[in-house]
Amino acid sequence: MPWFRRKKKEPFEEPKTVEPDINQSNNNETVPADTNSVSPEQNLKVEQPKEDVPPTATVDEDNAEKYNRGLEKSRQSFGKRLTDLFVNFNGVDDDFYDDLEETLIEADVGFETALQISEEVREEVESSRASDPKVISQLIVDKLVALYTRNGRAEDNHLVFAKEGPSVFLFVGVNGVGKTTSIGKLAARFKARGRRVLLAACDTFRAGAIEQLQEWGKRDGVDVVAGKAQSDPAAVAFEAVKKAREEGYDLVLIDTAGRLQNKVNLMKELDKIKRVIEREIPHAPQETLLVLDSTTGQNALTQAKAFLETTDVTGIILTKLDGTAKGGIVLPIRNQLHLSVKYVGLGETVEDLSPFNPEQYVNGLFKDLISNRIEG
Amino acid sequence: MAFEGLTERLQKTFNNLRRKGKVTEADLRDTMREIRLALLEADVNFQVVKKFVKTVRDQAVGTDILDGLNPAQQIVKLVNDELVKTMGSTDAPLNKSDKIPTIIMMAGLQGAGKTTTTGKLALKLKNEQHARPLLVAADVYRPAAVDQLVQVGERIDVPVYQEGTDANPVDIVRRGLAQAAENKNDYVFIDTAGRLQIDEKLMQELSDIKSLAHPDEILLVVDAMTGQNAVNTAEGFNNQLDITGVVLTKLDGDTRGGAALSIRAVTGKPIKFVGQGEKMEDLDVFHPDRMASRILGMGDMLTLIEKTQRDFDQKQAEEMNQKIRENTFDFNDFVDQLNQVQNMGPMEDIMKMIPGMANNPALQNVNMDPKDMEHMKAVVYSMTPQEREDPDILNPSRRRRIAAGAGRPVVEVNRMIKQFNQMKKMMNQVSKGNFNGLDGMLGKGVSGRLSKMAMNSMVRRNKKNKKKRMKKNKKK
Structure with a gap:
C-alpha cells in the first residue's frame, strides 16, 4: 500500500481521467499507445515527478520507478485490454466470464489459473451482487494480489547465504533465457556490496559462452574460472568451488x-554438477536459481517442474520483463510449485536487475486499475 | 501435466454425446470450447484462437457434421485441416537472388x-x-x-x-x-x-x-x-x-x-x-x-487417420494380409520400427503418439532414457543376419555372445528378446485383423477405432519398408 500512495501524491491535482492517462503521467517516457489521451498526457507532463524525485529518492522509490518503466508496456497492453473489457461491459453473464478468462490467459497466466481466478471472481461477484465495472475490476486486482501472497511469507525473495565460507549460487534454465547476463548483473550487484565474487563458466557447450562470461568478469572486475570449451562442466564447477574455499571468496556464481x-541426459549432467559442489562444500549450493524468460508461455511451468525435480530449484529470476511480455506464468508457478521470483530483469544495463517485490510487480502490472480504484 | 491432447478432450465431450445419442447446438458449443482451450494451452494467441474457432465452427455447421456417424473424427480432421491451411500448405523455400550473393x-x-x-x-x-x-x-x-x-x-x-x-x-x-x-x-x-x-x-x-x-x-x-x-x-x-x-x-x-x-x-x-x-x-x-x-497434442494420429482413409483399398488390404500371414516380423523389422520411432522426436512425445497410449494415465509423465533404444539397437546389431531373420535359433550361447558384443548384460538381451516375441505375437494378431484382447490397451469407442486404423497403417508402413529392404538384399 505505501508504495502507490507515495506515487499518488504527484498526480493528485489531476482531473479525473481514464486510467491510461494516469498511467502515463507517472512515466517519464511518453508512449503514444492510447489514442484518446493525447492532450491530457501533454498537460500532465508539466507536473511530472521525475525531475524532483531522483535526488531524494530512496532505493525503494528507485525500484518502483524501474518497475514502472520496465512494466510500462506490459501494463499498457494488459491494462488496456481489461479496460476494453469493462468498456464493453453490460451486465455480468457467462460471456463476461469467458472474456475475463481470455484476458488473463492473454497475460500468459495460464488456463487453469485464469479459470480459478475467474471462478473466484464469479463467486465473489455473485455473493456481493456487484454490477459496477469498477467494483468488479477491484475484485480482480484483489484476487491477483491475493494469489501471489497467498502462500505466506516463507517463500520470500531473500537469497540465502552460507553462515560461513563461500556461498554458491547455481544458475539453470533452458537455452537463451539470459543466465549469463543475469550472472553478470548479479555479480556487479554483490561486488558493489563488498563481497568477493567468483564466476564459474560451466557452459562449456555453447559457442562463445565462456568468452561471454569472461567479458562480464572483466566489466564487473571479478574473477572467472573457466575450462576449455567442450570440457566437463562439473570439473569447472569443482575448480571454482575449490578455489573459492581456498582463497576465501564469499560468493560463487x-x-x-x-x-x-526434456533432455534426460543433460538434466543428469546438471545433477552431477550439483553433486560435485555439494561434495566440496556441504549445504551448497545455497541457491539454485531457475532463469525464466518472461516471453515464455505455458511451457515455463513444465520447465519449473522439471528443473525443480532434478536440481531443487530455490528461486526464479524472471528476465526480459522490459518487453511487451507479461510473465504472468509466475503466478501459477508460485501457486502450484511454491517457487517465488527473487529477481527480475527490467532492462539491458547492469543496474536493471532488481529484487522482486510481488506487491510492486502486481501493482506495477495493474497500476491503471489500482489508481482507478483509489479514485473511484 | 496440464496438457492433454485434444483427442482426449474431445473424447470426453463425445462420450457424453454418444450416451445421449443426439447432438445439440449446445454440444457443439462445448466442443468448440474444448478446441479453444486446447489451442490456448498450446500457447496460441487468444485472438487467433477466437478467429480460428469461429472458422471451424462455421465449417462444422456447414458440413452437416451433426448427422455424421463419427463426429469426433470429423471435427478433429476439420480442426487439423484448418490448422494446416492457416500455417501454409505449401513448402516455402529460401528466397534466392538472381545473381550472387x-x-x-x-x-x-x-x-x-x-x-x-x-x-x-x-x-x-x-x-x-x-x-x-x-x-x-x-x-x-x-x-x-x-x-x-x-x-x-x-x-x-x-x-x-x-x-x-x-x-x-x-x-x-x-x-x-x-x-x-x-x-x-x-x-x-x-x-x-x-x-x-x-x-x-x-x-x-x-x-x-x-x-x-x-x-x-x-x-x-x-x-x-x-x-x-x-x-x-x-x-x-x-x-x-x-x-x-x-x-x-x-x-x-x-x-x-x-x-x-x-x-x-x-x-x-x-x-x-x-x-x-x-x-x-x-x-x-x-x-x-x-x-x-x-x-493439438495428438502426435501422428492424424497422419495415420488420413493415410488409412486414403490408402484403403480392398485389393491392397488382401495382399497385405497375405504377406503378413507368412509371419515375417523379425529383428530387422524391429530395428526398423525403433528407427521410425526415434526419428519422430523425444520419447515422451512418441509414447503419446502410439495409439491408445495418450489415454493411458500410467504413461503420463514417463521419462524414458533415450539411450534405452540405442541399447536395444546395439543388441540387434550384435546378431548375425541369420539370427535377425530367425529369432528362434537364439540359444543361451548365442545370447551370451550377443550380450558381449553389445556391451549389455545378458538379462537385458533376454528381456529384449522377450519383448520382441510379445511384439511379434501382437503384430501377427493385428495383421489378421484380430483385435481380441487388445481392446483394453487401445481404448474404447472412437479412440479405439482410430487406434485400430492407426495400427493397421503402421503395419502397412512396416511392410513397405521390409519390401524395400528385401529388394535391396536381393540386389546384393
Whole structure:
C-alpha cells in the first residue's frame, strides 16, 4: 500500500481521467499507445515527478520507478485490454466470464489459473451482487494480489547465504533465457556490496559462452574460472568451488549451459554438477536459481517442474520483463510449485536487475486499475 | 501435466454425446470450447484462437457434421485441416537472388537463437548446395556475441567477417558485403543483435541495415516456447522490417509451439525452418501438418487417420494380409520400427503418439532414457543376419555372445528378446485383423477405432519398408 500512495501524491491535482492517462503521467517516457489521451498526457507532463524525485529518492522509490518503466508496456497492453473489457461491459453473464478468462490467459497466466481466478471472481461477484465495472475490476486486482501472497511469507525473495565460507549460487534454465547476463548483473550487484565474487563458466557447450562470461568478469572486475570449451562442466564447477574455499571468496556464481528440460541426459549432467559442489562444500549450493524468460508461455511451468525435480530449484529470476511480455506464468508457478521470483530483469544495463517485490510487480502490472480504484 | 491432447478432450465431450445419442447446438458449443482451450494451452494467441474457432465452427455447421456417424473424427480432421491451411500448405523455400550473393538477415528477440540458427542454416546450404557462405557478425552489443559467431564459423568451416565490437553495425555490414563481393561468396548471413521490437533506436538500426544490404531474405527467429507475446513480437518486427520468413527454434523441447500458428496468422509470413536440436545439423524444413498435430497434442494420429482413409483399398488390404500371414516380423523389422520411432522426436512425445497410449494415465509423465533404444539397437546389431531373420535359433550361447558384443548384460538381451516375441505375437494378431484382447490397451469407442486404423497403417508402413529392404538384399 505505501508504495502507490507515495506515487499518488504527484498526480493528485489531476482531473479525473481514464486510467491510461494516469498511467502515463507517472512515466517519464511518453508512449503514444492510447489514442484518446493525447492532450491530457501533454498537460500532465508539466507536473511530472521525475525531475524532483531522483535526488531524494530512496532505493525503494528507485525500484518502483524501474518497475514502472520496465512494466510500462506490459501494463499498457494488459491494462488496456481489461479496460476494453469493462468498456464493453453490460451486465455480468457467462460471456463476461469467458472474456475475463481470455484476458488473463492473454497475460500468459495460464488456463487453469485464469479459470480459478475467474471462478473466484464469479463467486465473489455473485455473493456481493456487484454490477459496477469498477467494483468488479477491484475484485480482480484483489484476487491477483491475493494469489501471489497467498502462500505466506516463507517463500520470500531473500537469497540465502552460507553462515560461513563461500556461498554458491547455481544458475539453470533452458537455452537463451539470459543466465549469463543475469550472472553478470548479479555479480556487479554483490561486488558493489563488498563481497568477493567468483564466476564459474560451466557452459562449456555453447559457442562463445565462456568468452561471454569472461567479458562480464572483466566489466564487473571479478574473477572467472573457466575450462576449455567442450570440457566437463562439473570439473569447472569443482575448480571454482575449490578455489573459492581456498582463497576465501564469499560468493560463487555458477553459469551452466542452457538445456531443454526434456533432455534426460543433460538434466543428469546438471545433477552431477550439483553433486560435485555439494561434495566440496556441504549445504551448497545455497541457491539454485531457475532463469525464466518472461516471453515464455505455458511451457515455463513444465520447465519449473522439471528443473525443480532434478536440481531443487530455490528461486526464479524472471528476465526480459522490459518487453511487451507479461510473465504472468509466475503466478501459477508460485501457486502450484511454491517457487517465488527473487529477481527480475527490467532492462539491458547492469543496474536493471532488481529484487522482486510481488506487491510492486502486481501493482506495477495493474497500476491503471489500482489508481482507478483509489479514485473511484 | 496440464496438457492433454485434444483427442482426449474431445473424447470426453463425445462420450457424453454418444450416451445421449443426439447432438445439440449446445454440444457443439462445448466442443468448440474444448478446441479453444486446447489451442490456448498450446500457447496460441487468444485472438487467433477466437478467429480460428469461429472458422471451424462455421465449417462444422456447414458440413452437416451433426448427422455424421463419427463426429469426433470429423471435427478433429476439420480442426487439423484448418490448422494446416492457416500455417501454409505449401513448402516455402529460401528466397534466392538472381545473381550472387543472396543476402540473408537474421532478426529477433534476445536469446531466440539467431546465431545458432545462422550457423545451422549456413551449414545446411553448404552441405546441400555446396554454397560458400560468409557470416557477418553485426551483434556488437552482447558480450562475446562476435566470439560466438566466430566459433560457430570455425565449427562448420565457414568464414566470418567481424570487426570486433567497436564499429557501427551498419558499417560492419557494408564492409562485410564488400568482402563477400571480393571473395565471390554466394550467400551472406547478417547476424544481428537481439532486440525488443519496441526498442526504437535498435529497430531503426535494423532498418538501416536493411536499406543498405537489400536482403533477399529477412528471417525472424522466434523461440517456439513463446507465449501470448509472440503476436506482439512478430507484428513489431514485421511492421518495421517486412520480414520474409520465420524460423522457429528450440522445437526439440516439449512445448506445443502454438506460437507458430499465432505468428503465421498475424503476419501471413511463412515459417521456413525449424531448429530442433543442439547439433549444427539440427535444422529442418517446416512441415505444417506435423506442427498442426503437435499443437493439438495428438502426435501422428492424424497422419495415420488420413493415410488409412486414403490408402484403403480392398485389393491392397488382401495382399497385405497375405504377406503378413507368412509371419515375417523379425529383428530387422524391429530395428526398423525403433528407427521410425526415434526419428519422430523425444520419447515422451512418441509414447503419446502410439495409439491408445495418450489415454493411458500410467504413461503420463514417463521419462524414458533415450539411450534405452540405442541399447536395444546395439543388441540387434550384435546378431548375425541369420539370427535377425530367425529369432528362434537364439540359444543361451548365442545370447551370451550377443550380450558381449553389445556391451549389455545378458538379462537385458533376454528381456529384449522377450519383448520382441510379445511384439511379434501382437503384430501377427493385428495383421489378421484380430483385435481380441487388445481392446483394453487401445481404448474404447472412437479412440479405439482410430487406434485400430492407426495400427493397421503402421503395419502397412512396416511392410513397405521390409519390401524395400528385401529388394535391396536381393540386389546384393
